[in-house]
Amino acid sequence: MKLPLLLLALSAATALGATNETAEVLPPCCRPLAAQTNYTDKSLFQLDSVWTSDAGRRVKLGVLRGRPQVVAMFFASCQFTCPLTVSDMQRIEVALPENLRTNTGFLLISFDSERDTPTALKVYRAKRELSNQNWTLLRGEPDNVRELAALIGVIFRKDANGDFAHSNVITVLNAEGEIVYQQPGLNLPPDEIVAKLKSISIP
Amino acid sequence: MKNGGASPLRPPSGALPFRKPFLIFNFEFLILLALALAPLGVSAQTSSPPDMAGVSNGVFHPLFRSQTDLKEVPVKSFYLDVVLVTNEKFLEFVRANPRWQRSQMKRIFADESYLKHWAGDLELGTNARPDQPVVWVSWFAAKAFAQWQGKRLPTLAEWEFAAAASPTLADGTKDAAFQRDILRWYSTPSPGVLPSVGHGPKNFWGVRDLHGSVWEWVSDFNSATVTGDARGDTGLDRQLFCGAGAVGAKDVENFPAFMRYGFRSSLKAAYTVHNLGFRCAKDL
Known part of the structure; x- marks a missing residue:
């Protein structure tokens, strides 16, 4: 008669213990320094935030280490400027010499945590014909989006329709994830960014 | 209290x-x-969590907005720290989290002046009293501190809503004496020695020093843009910003709010400034 009660109490205690354990996972601010020391001081790759790709993979930005990245923030339902920014990036891709093109990544990160699901991003990739070889499309939680925007100096806010007013900047990261060049504006010739990518790529 | x-x-x-x-x-x-x-x-x-005050449901009227921005931003009830985060509290934080100590700081998360008024990594020294608001901190450091406390930074809308309250009214715009006091602060240079936190009167919500001490980080400081009739009206910035042109400022007489908007749009997340601190917020 008493045994089941005891078992119940025990299992309740283990359940409690389990929840305590998950609660003890430290937030990103406060994890030990050792886990961070691989990256340079100015690398964006040291961010702890986790992002989801259009293939549904959960990744940190650090997975992009190893080749320069051309980065912009966007949202898939954007009607005005984002399509132009993506076109600018595509022009850069085309303008790169063959050996650089295979060694440069193109990264699009969405402002729209709500509507830009992995599926929505996948549709966008197909629509804009962004190759799997070079292009990474990511979505993240609002807090992480805000932080990344702060890091690359992008200003944005959500408007009453759920769209985003935002600044338009294309950022170039070197293979270590450090910002080496930023180009504000739209509809610009690819020359300057191509030159920058040539200069930072080791032949 | x-x-x-x-x-x-x-x-x-x-x-x-x-x-x-x-x-x-x-x-x-x-x-x-x-x-x-x-x-x-x-x-x-x-x-109410210790040292926090409840701020009730309300509406924030953005100073600048474009045609598609909300006229009124609803603010849900939340808790706000009664006083600014002090040097003493921040010292506790960096002691527990070495990666936020001055010598360990990664440059993308704070510029070279980070905590420059402290005597050392774990020493305040003579230029930073324990009960003064911590300044020379970046947005990232403020955010990490808040996270460490199980809190967060207030949003711009939350901060402005809480700060609109005078000692007696939730909507301090109707309190002429209060408006005069704020203007006086904005027109006075920062004192060489910052006053201790909590030196000012409580406002309607029970929060102190939202005006009259230091500027404060908010979580979405990088949503503030000055456009149209202000300094951002250059060819470059027009190209930089998506969204329709700003309708313009809602309340041209709210000079302090203009100052805050100008200040926020000049900030970058890694900046540290001698008169910029922060306080934390929490969901109800």
Whole structure:
């Protein structure tokens, strides 16, 4: 008669213990320094935030280490400027010499945590014909989006329709994830960014 | 006021009776009143986290907005620290989290002036008293501190809504004396020595020093843009910004709000400034 009660109490205690354990996972601010020391001081790759790709993979930005990245923030339902920014990036891709093109990544990160699901991003990739070889499309939680925007100096806010007013900047990261060049504006010739990518790529 | 933002139940001030029957009546009445209010007092004190004050539902009117921006941004009830984060508290934080110590700081998360007024990694020294608001901190550091406390930074809308309250009114725009005091602060250079936190009066919500001490980081500081009739109206910035042109400022007389917008749009997340600190918020 008493045994089941005891078992119940025990299992309740283990359940409690389990929840305590998950609660003890430290937030990103406060994890030990050792886990961070691989990256340079100015690398964006040291961010702890986790992002989801259009293939549904959960990744940190650090997975992009190893080749320069051309980065912009966007949202898939954007009607005005984002399509132009993506076109600018595509022009850069085309303008790169063959050996650089295979060694440069193109990264699009969405402002729209709500509507830009992995599926929505996948549709966008197909629509804009962004190759799997070079292009990474990511979505993240609002807090992480805000932080990344702060890091690359992008200003944005959500408007009453759920769209985003935002600044338009294309950022170039070197293979270590450090910002080496930023180009504000739209509809610009690819020359300057191509030159920058040539200069930072080791032949 | 260590235990929460709600005012402690004030002891009924001496109702002075003139005649005996009244004494009895008043005495009984006061006991009843005390009994009725005591649970309220207790619940208010236990529900507000220590050293935080509750700010109730309201509406924030953005100073600048474009045609598609909301005219009124609803602000849900939240808790806000009664006072700014002090050097002492921040020292506790960096002691527990070495990666936020001055010498360990990664440059993308804070510029070279990070905590430059401290004597060392774990030493305040003579230029930073324990009870002064911590300054020379970046947005990232402020955010990490808040996270460490199980809190977050207030949003711009939350901060502005809380800061609109005068000592007596939730909407301080109707309080002329309050508006004058704020203007006086904005027109005075920062003092060489910052006052201790909590030196100013409580506002309607029980929060102190939202004006009159230092500027404060908010979580979405990088949503503020000055466009149209202000300094951002250059060819470059017009190209830089998506979204329709700004309708313009809502309240051209709200000079302090203009100042805050200008200041926020000049900030970058890694910046540290001699008169920029922060306080934390929390969901209800």
